[in-house]
Amino acid sequence: MSESSSRAGGAARVLRKAAGTVATGVVGVLVVRAAERGEGGSLPRRVAVTATRWGILGARRAESVVERTRLAAGDVRAQAYADLGEQAPPPADRSADPHDHSH
Numbered sequence: 001m002s003e004s005s006s007r008a009g010g011a012a013r014v015l016r017k018a019a020g021t022v023a024t025g026v027v028g029v030l031v032v033r034a035a036e037r038g039e040g041g042s043l044p045r046r047v048a049v050t051a052t053r054w055g056i057l058g059a060r061r062a063e064s065v066v067e068r069t070r071l072a073a074g075d076v077r078a079q080a081y082a083d084l085g086e087q088a089p090p091p092a093d094r095s096a097d098p099h100d101h102s103h
Contacts, residue, residue, distance in 0.1 A: 010072075014065050021058040028052045 028051040034044040074091065081088040 010069055014062070014069060017058070017062045017065055021055065021062050024051065024055040024058050028055045 028048065031044060031048040031051050034048070037044075078088040
């Protein structure tokens with residue numbers, strides 16, 4: 001398998017997980033709205049809490065996958081520079097305000 005196709009497969013996997021997380025969130029919102037019409041301990045409310053919990057856990061897993069993918073891509077980039085006999089430039093500073101640019 002080529003390197004670019006393995007990266008594409010990883011990106012597709014992340015997108016599938018993200019889509020699942022979004023779907024869980026949408027279902028959670030629908031259930032919460034139904035629960036708001038019900039009683040505090042009603043079945044719709046319990047389902048809403050459970051769906052929301054699953055959404056939170058799914059989002060955490062997706063974030064973890066994205067971070068692992070980002071780190072793996074950085075390792076590949078550093079290896080490519082090393083193979084060229086060069087030192088990889090440091091990563092961009094992400095601590096700056098992300099909104100200090102114009103849209």
